Amino acid sequence: MIVLSQVSRSFIVGDQQVNALRNIDLNIAAGDYVSIMGPSGSGKSTLLNLIGLLDRPSSGTYKLDGGNVTDLNDEQQAKVRSEKIGFVFQSFHLVPRLTAAMNIELPLILAGISVAERKARVVQLLENYGLTDRADHRPDQLSGGQRQRVAIARATSMHPAVLLADEPTGNLDQTTGKEVMSLLEQMVAQQVALIVVTHDPVIGSRAARQIHMVDGQITNENL
Amino acid sequence: MLLPDLIRLTTSSFLSYRMRSFLTGLGIAIGITAVILLTSIGEGLHQFVLAEFSQFGTNLIVIQPGKTQTHGANVGILGSVRQLSIEDAEALRHLANVEYINPSVTGNAELRVNGKTRRTTVFGAGHDLTKVLASTVQTGSFLPDDDPTQARALVVLGSKVRQELFAGQNPLGSYLRIGGQRYRVVGVMEPKGQMLGFDLNDTVFIPAARALELFNRPGLMEIQLSYKPNADLQSVVRAITALLKERHGREDFTLIPQEKALEVLGSVLDVITFAVGALGGISLLVGGVGILTIMTMAVTERTAEIGLLRALGARERQVLTLFLGEAMLLSALGGFAGLALGVGIAQGLHLWFPALPVHTPWLFAVVAELSAVSIGLLAGVIPARRAARLDPVEALRAE
Numbered sequence: 092m093i094v095l096s097q098v099s100r101s102f103i104v105g106d107q108q109v110n111a112l113r114n115i116d117l118n119i120a121a122g123d124y125v126s127i128m129g130p131s132g133s134g135k136s137t138l139l140n141l142i143g144l145l146d147r148p149s150s151g152t153y154k155l156d157g158g159n160v161t162d163l164n165d166e167q168q169a170k171v172r173s174e175k176i177g178f179v180f181q182s183f184h185l186v187p188r189l190t191a192a193m194n195i196e197l198p199l200i201l202a203g204i205s206v207a208e209r210k211a212r213v214v215q216l217l218e219n220y221g222l223t224d225r226a227d228h229r230p231d232q233l234s235g236g237q238r239q240r241v242a243i244a245r246a247t248s249m250h251p252a253v254l255l256a257d258e259p260t261g262n263l264d265q266t267t268g269k270e271v272m273s274l275l276e277q278m279v280a281q282q283v284a285l286i287v288v289t290h291d292p293v294i295g296s297r298a299a300r301q302i303h304m305v306d307g308q309i310t311n312e313n314l
Numbered sequence: 315m316l317l318p319d320l321i322r323l324t325t326s327s328f329l330s331y332r333m334r335s336f337l338t339g340l341g342i343a344i345g346i347t348a349v350i351l352l353t354s355i356g357e358g359l360h361q362f363v364l365a366e367f368s369q370f371g372t373n374l375i376v377i378q379p380g381k382t383q384t385h386g387a388n389v390g391i392l393g394s395v396r397q398l399s400i401e402d403a404e405a406l407r408h409l410a411n412v413e414y415i416n417p418s419v420t421g422n423a424e425l426r427v428n429g430k431t432r433r434t435t436v437f438g439a440g441h442d443l444t445k446v447l448a449s450t451v452q453t454g455s456f457l458p459d460d461d462p463t464q465a466r467a468l469v470v471l472g473s474k475v476r477q478e479l480f481a482g483q484n485p486l487g488s489y490l491r492i493g494g495q496r497y498r499v500v501g502v503m504e505p506k507g508q509m510l511g512f513d514l515n516d517t518v519f520i521p522a523a524r525a526l527e528l529f530n531r532p533g534l535m536e537i538q539l540s541y542k543p544n545a546d547l548q549s550v551v552r553a554i555t556a557l558l559k560e561r562h563g564r565e566d567f568t569l570i571p572q573e574k575a576l577e578v579l580g581s582v583l584d585v586i587t588f589a590v591g592a593l594g595g596i597s598l599l600v601g602g603v604g605i606l607t608i609m610t611m612a613v614t615e616r617t618a619e620i621g622l623l624r625a626l627g628a629r630e631r632q633v634l635t636l637f638l639g640e641a642m643l644l645s646a647l648g649g650f651a652g653l654a655l656g657v658g659i660a661q662g663l664h665l666w667f668p669a670l671p672v673h674t675p676w677l678f679a680v681v682a683e684l685s686a687v688s689i690g691l692l693a694g695v696i697p698a699r700r701a702a703r704l705d706p707v708e709a710l711r712a713e
Contacts, residue, residue, distance in 0.1 A: 145625060145706045165630050173627025184622040184710070188330035198626040200319045245626070 092252065092284055093119040093142060098151030100137055100307075111137040113307040115151070119300075121252065122282040126298035128290060134307040135288045136257060142286065143176050143255045144168045156252060173202045177246030179275070181258035183238045185230040185245075191237075192217060192226040195244045202249060216244040220274065236267035243274055247283075254278050256287045260294055272297060315632055324639040327612070328647075338608045339648035342689070345598030346652025346682050347659065352594045353678050354660040356587030358671035363583060367576060369507070371448040373545075374572035377406075377537040377554065381566050396562045397533020400462050400523055403440070405561060406537065409553050411545035414442035416538045417462070417522040421529040425518065426491040427479050434475055435517045436492060438525020438534075446540045454486045454501030457521055465521030469497035473505040474515035492520065493528050547571055591678075595685075601648065602689040609641050609697035620701050621709025630702040637698035638691060645690025649683045656682075 100112040111134045119125055127135045140146040141153065144160060153161045160171055178184075185194050192213050199209045217223045220240040230238055239259065246254060256275055260268030272287075272294060279285050289295050303310045328335045379398045403417040419438035424431055437443075441459040444451060456470055469490055476485055485499045497520060506514040522534065541550045551569055559565055613620070620633055657679070660672040 140707050143625065145710070169624070169627050169629040169632075172625065176627075178625045180622075180710070184618065184625075186619055186622070188326050193326075197623075200323070201315055201623065201626055201628045201632060203315055206316075206318075249627070 092121045092156055093117070094154040095142075096152050096154075098141065098148045098153060100134075100141060100146065101149050110307050112141070112148070115307075115309060117302075117309065119253075119284050119286065121284055122279055123300060124276065124279045124285045124287075124298045125300045125302060126287045126289060126295040127302045127304060128288075128292065128295045129304035129310075130290065133304040135290075135304055137307075138304070139255050139257055139286065139288050142253065143178060144172050173198060173249060175252045177249065177251035177254045179239070179242050179246050179254065179256040179259045181261035183230070183235075183242045183262070185238055185241060187230050190227050190229055191222055191233065191241045194230070194241050195248055198245060198249050212248060216248055220244045234267075235263050236270060239263060239267075239271045240274065243271070247278060251283065253284045253286065256285070258289055259287065260289070260291065268294065315635070320635065320639050321643075323636060324643050327616075327640055328643055331612075334608060335644060338604050339644050339651065341601035341604035342598065342645045342648030342686050343601075343652035343655060345594065345601040346649050346686050347656040348594035348597045349591055349682050349685075350594075350653060350656025350674060350678065351660050352590040353587055354656065354672045354674040355663075355670070356583075356590045357675060357678070358660075358664075358673040360580070360583035360587055361673050362671035364576060364580060367579060368572070369448070370572075371446075371540060372572050372576060373541050373543050374446065375539045375541065375550065375554065376570040376572070377539065377558070378535070378568045378570065379533060379566065381568055396566055398537055398567060399533055400526075402558060402561060403522075403534065403537045404462060405557060406539060406554060409550075409557060411542050411550050411553070413540045413542055414445040415540075416440045416443045416446040417534045418443075418536050418538055419522055419525040419529060419531060419534055421525065421531075423493045423528060425475070425479065427488065430479055432475065432478055434472075436525060436528065437517055437519045438522035438528075439519045440522055443519065443538075446538045449506055450504040451501045452504045453484075454499070456501055457519060458500070460521065462521070463523050465523050467495060467497045467524060468500045468521065470501040470503060470519040471499060472503050472515040472517040472519075474513060475518055476502045490518075492518070495524075495528070547573060598685065598689060602645075602693045605641050605644055605690055605693040606696065608644070609637060609694050610700075612640070613637065613697045613701045616701075617704060617709045617712040620704050621706050621712065624704075624706035625710060634698045634702040637701045638694045641694025641698065642687055642690040645686045645693070646683070648690075649686025652686070653679055653683060 095115050095117040098112060098115045099110065101108050101110045115138065127138060129135050137146065141148055144163070148161060152159060155171065156175065160168070163171065186197065189197070195216050196209055196213050199212060217226050220243065222237065222240055222244065225233060225237055230241070233241065254275065259275065260271055263271060275285055275287070276297070287294065287298060295301055301313050303312070377398065379396070400417050403415050406412060407415050417438070417440050421436050422433060423436045424433050439457065440462060441457050443449070444456050451470070452473065454470070457465070457468055460466055469492065471485060480488065485502060488499050490497050490499055503515070503519070520528070526534070539554070541547070551571065554569060555565065558567055623633055657674050660674060663670055664672045
């Protein structure tokens with residue numbers, strides 16, 4: 092489903108060229124569970140951003156669901172993000188002034204989905220993630236685990252094909268982290284491709300496919 | 315994104331920064347208050363002045379001796395002006411479309427009756443004054459339709475003169491001495507009010523021919539003439555000019571149509587209203603700068619949120635709309651508050667000082683609100699575009 096061929100990404104920092112990704116070839120199928128590990132600066136997050144269409148490769152091609160998405164314009168990229176990709180972040184990225192329910196509703200609002208349909212989906216998601224009695228709480232009234240559950244509910248609200256998680260347990264204690272991981276892993280059973288960036292080997296080892304990166308290159312897969 | 319959602323999202327950020335939103339909106343509110351207050355006073359003044367000038371009716375032409383609108387130098391001794399006479403006035407009466415005429419002489423004379431004396435304004439007038447100058451007789455009747463050159467010594471009193479000299483008694487039939495001559499009272503006028511501080515009730519009316527004698531004047535001070543309301547002003551003016559030219563041999567008189575005078579006056583007052591409104595507009599502009607500042611800050615503070623929205627599938631255009639919507643909401647609410655405040659203060663001032671005329675036309679309110687919203691829109695454009703063009707990866711990293 093995700094096919095990256097010879098993808099490179101370089102930045103100009105000052106007057107120096109930094110190669111964040113070099114000639115990456117990667118295939119990820121629906122229902123794959125992939126963890127990306129490596130030291131800071133190895134290009135994990137850049138790769139995730141590229142897959143999430145928040146960034147563009149400097150060279151190479153990226154095919155998603157059979158279509159070439161390398162050279163889409165902003166409008167088209169946004170549409171693909173909205174329909175096919177869900178993001179979960181280390182720092183949750185909830186909108187502080189909106190309730191949990193409205194945070195979950197946000198992608199549906201941006202996609203222009205009808206009110207009735209939205210209400211039904213939000214109620215279902217709140218229930219699935221055990222947040223029904225927290226629906227009207229603002230993020231600052233929620234625990235870390237609850238916040239990340241809201242974020243996962245939000246990421247799955249548009250039924251994405253790909254779920255991208257960047258250090259999803261980085262701000263959580265171990266027990267809560269495991270709970271969050273198992274919630275993410277539930278999506279794999281529904282044929283969602285789950286890609287988790289982490290530098291925690293315990294978390295990383297949960298994935299069926301484990302990718303190691305150093306200096307913008309994939310060094311090996313599955314130890 | 316649906317419109318109700320846009321409103322819900324913009325309102326949520328508006329509400330989460332209550333104090334800041336309030337202060338920013340206040341900037342616009344003060345601007346709108348200033349504009350509404352100043353233009354309300356300007357417009358009130360406008361209507362007040364026009365009402366003062368049109369209380370005698372608008373289909374009125376005043377003819378004065380002497381040509382004042384000619385170009386070139388004074389013709390000196392050659393250009394001696396022929397006076398307007400009562401005969402001129404009578405001749406005008408027979409023109410087509412002319413309804414009523416009134417020969418007019420004004421002066422000051424001493425009235426004496428019952429051992430009381432009073433100096434007052436004496437109007438020399440014709441039988442039709444009440445019709446030309448839209449005034450009414452309270453008791454008795456106005457000056458009769460005598461032969462204008464041989465009019466009887468009759469007088470009509472202004473309401474104030476009646477009150478001062480005949481308090482508590484019926485003046486009709488009494489005799490009054492004006493400048494040594496005896497006049498019989500035939501009527502009392504309805505109170506008429508003031509015109510630019512001049513008391514129209516402290517007057518008496520006597521036949522024009524007798525006033526000419528009283529003041530020892532060779533001719534009338536002016537002839538007032540009313541034309542049929544549906545008649546064309548230009549053709550009436552042409553007919554009068556032609557007739558008087560024929561009688562005088564040249565154009566040594568001036569026609570002042572009331573309608574024209576009111577038009578000129580009206581446009582001058584419009585300019586004044588506009589100018590004071592523009593002064594208020596300066597503070598509105600300052601309010602706009604406030605919105606620009608606050609929105610620029612908001613974009614910086616909420617960079618991570620913008621990144622998130624983009625990650626969730628928001629297009630550049632949607633981010634732009636959200637921030638523009640916020641700027642417009644701020645200015646629209648500020649505008650409404652200013653509108654209420656401005657109208658409130660204007661009406662309050664009017665209650666406090668009834669002499670101060672105020673008037674807020676609906677159009678002004680609508681235009682003020684629209685300009686508030688457009689100022690919000692303009693002030694929002696720069697920060698909103700910055701927000702929309704943020705690189706999502708960079709934006710997400712901000713925390």
